[in-house]
Amino acid sequence: MTKDMTQGSPMKLILGFSVPLLFGYLFQQFYSLVDTLIVGRYLGVDALAAVGSTGSLNFLVIGFCMGVCNGFAIPLSHKFGAGDYRGMREFMVNGVYLSAVFAVVMTLVTVLFCRPILQLMRTPDNIIDGAYIYIVVIFAGIPVTYLYNLVSGIIRSMGDSKTPVVFLTLASVINIALDLIFILNFHMGVAGAALATVLAQALSGVGCVIYSMKRFEILHTEKEERKVNFSHMRTLCGMGIPMGLQYSITAIGSVILQSAVNTLGSAAVAAMTAGGKISMFFCCAYDALGSTMATYAGQNVGAKKLERIGSGLKSCSILGIGYSLIAFAVLYFASDELAMFFVESSEATVIADVRIFLLINSAAYILLAFVNIVRFLIQGMGYSKFAILAGVFEMVARTLVGFAFVPKFGFVAACIANPIAWIFADAFLFPAYAHVYKRTKKLLNLA
Numbered sequence: 001m002t003k004d005m006t007q008g009s010p011m012k013l014i015l016g017f018s019v020p021l022l023f024g025y026l027f028q029q030f031y032s033l034v035d036t037l038i039v040g041r042y043l044g045v046d047a048l049a050a051v052g053s054t055g056s057l058n059f060l061v062i063g064f065c066m067g068v069c070n071g072f073a074i075p076l077s078h079k080f081g082a083g084d085y086r087g088m089r090e091f092m093v094n095g096v097y098l099s100a101v102f103a104v105v106m107t108l109v110t111v112l113f114c115r116p117i118l119q120l121m122r123t124p125d126n127i128i129d130g131a132y133i134y135i136v137v138i139f140a141g142i143p144v145t146y147l148y149n150l151v152s153g154i155i156r157s158m159g160d161s162k163t164p165v166v167f168l169t170l171a172s173v174i175n176i177a178l179d180l181i182f183i184l185n186f187h188m189g190v191a192g193a194a195l196a197t198v199l200a201q202a203l204s205g206v207g208c209v210i211y212s213m214k215r216f217e218i219l220h221t222e223k224e225e226r227k228v229n230f231s232h233m234r235t236l237c238g239m240g241i242p243m244g245l246q247y248s249i250t251a252i253g254s255v256i257l258q259s260a261v262n263t264l265g266s267a268a269v270a271a272m273t274a275g276g277k278i279s280m281f282f283c284c285a286y287d288a289l290g291s292t293m294a295t296y297a298g299q300n301v302g303a304k305k306l307e308r309i310g311s312g313l314k315s316c317s318i319l320g321i322g323y324s325l326i327a328f329a330v331l332y333f334a335s336d337e338l339a340m341f342f343v344e345s346s347e348a349t350v351i352a353d354v355r356i357f358l359l360i361n362s363a364a365y366i367l368l369a370f371v372n373i374v375r376f377l378i379q380g381m382g383y384s385k386f387a388i389l390a391g392v393f394e395m396v397a398r399t400l401v402g403f404a405f406v407p408k409f410g411f412v413a414a415c416i417a418n419p420i421a422w423i424f425a426d427a428f429l430f431p432a433y434a435h436v437y438k439r440t441k442k443l444l445n446l447a
Contacts, residue, residue, distance in 0.1 A: 052273020
């Protein structure tokens with residue numbers, strides 16, 4: 001069930017690991033996409049805008065949860081690559097303790113303050129109530145977000161990218177069914193869409209825990225391994241918190257950009273929502289490649305096989321570039337049809353804006369490919385703090401566009417925010433990779 005990524009063809013290993021991950025991310029985005037699709041088709045443009053207006057705030061908080069869990073998995077991958085399974089289990093247990101504390105604190109804080117934040121974001125009056133109802137339910141489900149992402153991160157650190165996909169697939173089916181029941185039968189509106197997402201992820205997380213404990217004997221702990229270890233916790237926080245902050249700092253720029261888009265009216269917000277959901281679906285491949293490189297790098301650093309890092313980067317880059325060209329071609333010809341999944345064909349302005357958003361963003365997907373591949377590679381090598389700096393560059397770019405360009409040039413300016421952010425991030429990440437590679441080589445006495 002586990003996979004050793006320290007030997008064998010890098011291209012074959014990366015493909016074999018990333019394809020199941022890709023399906024997992026696709027299913028994860030799929031049920032998020034279905035939420036939005038059902039809301040837009042059955043509850044109208046204002047409801048679609050209400051859900052969409054929370055997207056950047058959602059990413060700010062939930063992205064932190066995901067980043068922390070991914071960071072907690074890095075020391076585990078190092079220990080697995082080194083063959084130190086006792087140490088791996090000790091890190092796992094302390095990661096569980098930390099995640100429980102983080103989940104409780106974050107749930108309380110976000111539920112209490114989400115409405116004032118929506119007001120600060122200048123959410124239009126006609127959609128703010130719907131936005132609040134949706135996001136407060138999502139934030140109440142933060143503990144299950146930690147549950148699924150921590151367990152799936154632990155499993156991936158051992159080289160198994162398939163098991164989490166199975167449970168995400170089941171969760172996506174359950175989510176769709178609950179969406180239809182809560183919205184169409186129970187008439188719960190946007191609250192029903194949010195509740196369906198939380199319940200589906202809860203079932204996925206619990207199922208993943210039960211299955212992994214039965215199937216992976218390597219995860220079975222002894223009494224001595226379940227002790228609180230503050231040294232391990234410091235190491236976990238040193239990896240997890242920077243990765244979480246990387247997501248959140250990136251999202252701050254998105255929040256500022258969203259605030260600027262909110263001033264353009266609910267139609268522009270709806271277009272950004274639909275375009276963003278479609279784009280995120282196509283961008284799942286980059287998430288899969290990035291997560292693959294984190295595990296690949298982590299295991300190979302743990303095994304002191306640094307020479308495999310460069311060949312892995314080359315193989316992953318070829319895959320990312322090839323996919324980017326295909327994605328642009330598909331979106332060029334199919335953007336209008338994809339937009340009409342979310343809104344009626346009579347919403348001509350929204351559909352036209354969605355097309356503009358998708359074409360501008362997909363033309364720059366190669367830049368995004370390198371952002372994910374190089375950033376996660378650096379993180380897997382153990383340098384999570386560099387992820388914060390990459391996030392800062394993205395935040396600065398989106399903030400600049402939000403403050404300086406959107407008020408003057410409108411919706412088109414908002415569409416270029418992501419490509420500019422990816423340029424800024426790449427300009428930092430490539431030199432950062434060269435630096436951490438040389439530093440790691442010296443630390444491992446391989447110079």
